[in-house]
Amino acid sequence: MTTRKYKELVEERTRETLQKWSEQSVVEEKDIYRFLHNLKGTSGTVGLDAVEAFSGNALLYFSDDNHRSWTEAEWGDYIYPLLELFEEPKPVGALPPLTPGISLSHGNVHQQYEILIVDDDVELVAFLRESLERESYYVSIALSAGRGLKLFYETKPDLILLDILLPDRSGIDVLKQIIGKAKKERIPIIIISGEHSIEVQKYAYSLGVMDYIQKPVDIDLFLVLIKNRFELKKEWQKSIIVDELTGAFNRKYFNQTMKQLIADFRRTGRTFSLALLDLDLFKQINDTYGHLMGDEVLQSFSELVKQSIRTEDTFCRYGGEEFALFMPNTPAAQALLVMERIQEVFAAREFEGKRESFHVTFSCGVTEVTQEAPDADTLVEEADLALYASKHNGRNQSTLYSQELLLGQRETLLNVIIVDDDPLIRRIVTTHFAAWQPGTTARVKVASYADGAIFLESDWYAPEEKYIILLDGVMPGLDGLEVLEKIRSSYPELNILVIMLTGRNNQRDIIHALQMGADDYVIKPFHLPELLTRIERLAHRFLF
Known part of the structure; x- marks a missing residue:
């Protein structure tokens, strides 16, 4: 389905919703909020930038937990002007089309270096991730020492950015635990910290860190430094043919x-x-x-x-x-x-x-x-x-x-499940993932649910299968975070990866999701190629 078709569907759904509301005596404020929230994410995803901006601004006047009822005369002043935006020329290129049968095997992204950030400053982490991913790096995030250690051992990142002050353990303790293995695997570690003490810096260098960057970060200098370190790492790799941990060739x-x-x-x-x-x-x-x-x-x-x-x-x-x-x-x-x-x-x-x-x-x-x-x-x-x-x-x-x-060709069944109350987002995602081919090791099955409770009550889980769950953060009934909590408390983590889809600017929600066991998050509006790349990276952990 073309991007133009998706835009037409957004406009059609918007007009139907407003027509329905105009026939009601009042509309609940939470319904207006959710409509605008979904419209913001969907319109941005399909390239309706003006509609996305309008929806985001209008959201400021409504709340998800307010029980006020609005008449058409009241809500119309805020909502009706957006209809004119569908008649303006729409910018193209926001959503590059994917052709049916596209194969996004891990070979397409194997040159992308992976960086692990271990830091509980979520605003800085989000900024660094955005900046690094613009430079084609892939970024994993850990907001605690425990999560950072888990990701380090499971994913073997190409470089680590480590803060000294962490909520559960000192970054120095983390450094002491991983430095030996990191050296053997030739994984550079860079401390990025607000601690400016010369003694602390000397101690970190003595333990084996490659660099010590002080906060606040000069992002331009930072990006040049990261590029420099990966070029150095590439030279290391060229000169090495033996895996130091095992003594086998590499x-x-x-x-x-x-x-x-x-x-x-x-x-x-x-x-x-x-x-x-x-x-x-x-x-x-x-x-x-x-x-x-x-x-x-x-x-x-x-x-x-x-x-x-x-x-x-x-x-x-x-x-x-x-x-x-x-x-x-x-x-x-x-x-x-x-x-x-x-x-x-x-x-x-x-x-x-x-x-x-x-x-x-x-x-x-x-x-x-x-x-x-x-x-x-x-x-x-x-x-x-x-x-x-x-x-x-x-x-x-x-x-x-x-x-x-x-x-009897082996086929690990990889289930891609989208849980989102926005029907158009569900349709877009299921359409594209139905054509996804993650290599020869897996057959993909796509399912979607409009409600977290319906999803949890369904017979969705089988122990021998693997799952990637795209979970919307804001839904009626069970909130996305509540669904995440139930997934992590009721099912083994080994074969289930969860990506939170959020339009929220509240960084505490992102922190909470990551602390509760979300493997990644994507902020709406998102571009499908970016989402596919993220999912492929995560799927690679347990498919290959």
Whole structure:
């Protein structure tokens, strides 16, 4: 559906609403407020900038919690002038059209650096996020030390901006906890603080921070500094081929090795096998025994694999708890036997954490280069498909890729749910997400609800599926924050990501949502490409 069509729908709905009100003796103030609130978000999203500005100004005269009744003579003075705005020329380009079948796979955004901001100054955080995202960085926000640590370990950001004064713990304590891992992962940490003491700055530098920025922030200087640090980080990455935590080769070396082995196969016909290995239920290990124990498991696993393979084999850390093993001159059936032997040894290894012993296993998928699949993307896809089959069939096993696996093509069901009382917003979002293709790992199912209570009472949740919930902050009946609270208190957080959609300027609502477990927020009006990019980033955490 074109942007022009959406504009026409907004105008049609507006005229219908005002016609309905004109036939009533009075209109409740809260209904006027919600109408203007929704109109502001929707009109801005579809490019009706004048209508958005008018609605925002008119909102100042009404309240969501006022029970006053307005006659047409009273509300008409405020509302009727907006009808003229639909007759003016509308600016174009506010909502770039998306074509049906668009594929926003993670490959489209992999060059976007991710920055984690840990700071409870929400006005500053919002300003920094907006400024950084204009420069094509992706920004995650944590308003407390606890949330910051969680995001650090789960998302592995490319750079961290850390305040010293946080509501639950000192930023210095956070720094001490993460600096060792950040150095190994080469994640720069920049302190951004109102604390100007020379002693504090010296201490922060002695612990290993890269920079110390004093508040208030000169945004132009700040952005140049961030760009400079990422250029430096890029140079680091070019010179490094070994993952320091595990001792395995890194993703860069994986790409180099893949390229060399494929070139050799095309030239000489020498075969090789690729195995993808993924530790089972690794997040539970981190959550139960702590991230230091998780690092110990990764190191132990890597050491075992390196001891078990030949000199000509190449073992790489592919990402997180996923690894890759190249075995030159080795057919897939033989490679499968190697992996099964390693699995048996590793499963018997005993770890100690919190005064109890536990065991860890891994799953594996194996494939072999062939004339039908002589390229890197196909090989990785085949090994990944076999890995998924191992996970799906009970974990702690290795699976050899075959054509039969394609018949039962793995499809993680990703549910995109929009909960918003604005029917046009629901229609826009569901239309575009119905065409979303987040890679080969997921099938997307889109659902929408006009009311938070109806959503919660529906049979929406299945433990084996994954969810991205777009939740409006202001709705009749249950408020969006109340719905968020019920989601986080009643369902496991692991497979549910929540993005708050808010038109509110009240920063306390944003703070509250993030503290209650929202993964991100988007302020209405939003542009759909921006929303899609945000959702893809979040989905990447548990799809790939």
